[in-house]
Amino acid sequence: MKPEYTPLDKLSPVSKAYKVRVTVKEKSPIRTPPNKKRFQKLVFEDEEGNSMKATLFGDECDHFKKVFEHRKKYEIANSPIRTINPKFSSFPGECELTFGGMTKIQAIDRTEGPILPEYIPITDVLKTIGPADRFDLLGIVVHMEEVRQVTYKSGRVADVRAISIVNERAHAQPDIIVGYMARQLEFMTAGTEPVPTTLDQIISKNVDNTVQEELYTLTVTIPDAQLSNVIAYIGCDNCGRRCGLAANVPFFCPHCPDKKCTSTERVNFTFDATDDTRTFRLTAFGTVCEQIFNLTTLEVFNRKIKDDWNDFDHLAAALKSTPMHIIVHPAQALNRVGVLRWVVQSVSRP
Numbered sequence: 001m002k003p004e005y006t007p008l009d010k011l012s013p014v015s016k017a018y019k020v021r022v023t024v025k026e027k028s029p030i031r032t033p034p035n036k037k038r039f040q041k042l043v044f045e046d047e048e049g050n051s052m053k054a055t056l057f058g059d060e061c062d063h064f065k066k067v068f069e070h071r072k073k074y075e076i077a078n079s080p081i082r083t084i085n086p087k088f089s090s091f092p093g094e095c096e097l098t099f100g101g102m103t104k105i106q107a108i109d110r111t112e113g114p115i116l117p118e119y120i121p122i123t124d125v126l127k128t129i130g131p132a133d134r135f136d137l138l139g140i141v142v143h144m145e146e147v148r149q150v151t152y153k154s155g156r157v158a159d160v161r162a163i164s165i166v167n168e169r170a171h172a173q174p175d176i177i178v179g180y181m182a183r184q185l186e187f188m189t190a191g192t193e194p195v196p197t198t199l200d201q202i203i204s205k206n207v208d209n210t211v212q213e214e215l216y217t218l219t220v221t222i223p224d225a226q227l228s229n230v231i232a233y234i235g236c237d238n239c240g241r242r243c244g245l246a247a248n249v250p251f252f253c254p255h256c257p258d259k260k261c262t263s264t265e266r267v268n269f270t271f272d273a274t275d276d277t278r279t280f281r282l283t284a285f286g287t288v289c290e291q292i293f294n295l296t297t298l299e300v301f302n303r304k305i306k307d308d309w310n311d312f313d314h315l316a317a318a319l320k321s322t323p324m325h326i327i328v329h330p331a332q333a334l335n336r337v338g339v340l341r342w343v344v345q346s347v348s349r350p
């Protein structure tokens, strides 16, 4: 049977068999006045916001040291109620709890009843979380996917629903949230079709008006391609970071702890893209470099490393005169850390 709790303000010196459910609201340090018994003051508060004091004297301070912890919740039963000496009371007839007689004190498990949330920023949630990880997030749900069934390797089937929550960076700015929701919706209904745009539009975008799903096509030229901006090196085939190895060697990459990595030829190319509106610096990696130069990664790598790229000027002239379509999207860092960088997804020629 559920215990019936008495509100603290209903207790009086005649109360005998009762239970209160209280939190230790205040626990003062133990005081030792000269020539007097040391004492410690406690204030309890019930769920209705009523409070009642108690004073521990002498050895009681030690006995109850571990019993009552600040901010913890307790069920106290049958504790004798005493009227406080008017010299020390805050109001006439104020009562206090004492802990003699048939008093029963029981700590209430923190997991019982409501647990106060401890909010963390969305960006602090790790990408790799285990099934036991739980986080309290404060955000706004902008999209809820239909429930779908997934089958785990173990054969267990579970219902899964993906929910998009607005990052806390938009918090307390209603117009940003409304704009964000509209954009999220727009890009979900538009699917993955890139939207034609211009460089001035891309440059004017910021973290608060951009969502991860955005995808744009730009028509640009590269008026001043520089061979010195083509970078070739040996790196991890997974994360792309440099490694001090020859190519095609299996190794343990310190940045990819759970993967078997192989050293491989990597290339990238940084360039200023120009259209009628603006100029914007971008970097192309791997396959996008292949599309820009019309060469394989290995060919780009060898020409750059061996300093054997006699016709680069010819290529640069073509990049200057012939417009190409590039598709860009925000880097994953937008969702992860709230930083907007643009990634070139692909390059094609009209």
Ligand SMILES: [Zn+2]
Pocket: 236, 237, 238, 239, 240, 241, 253, 254, 255, 256, 261
């Ligand atoms: Zn790696």
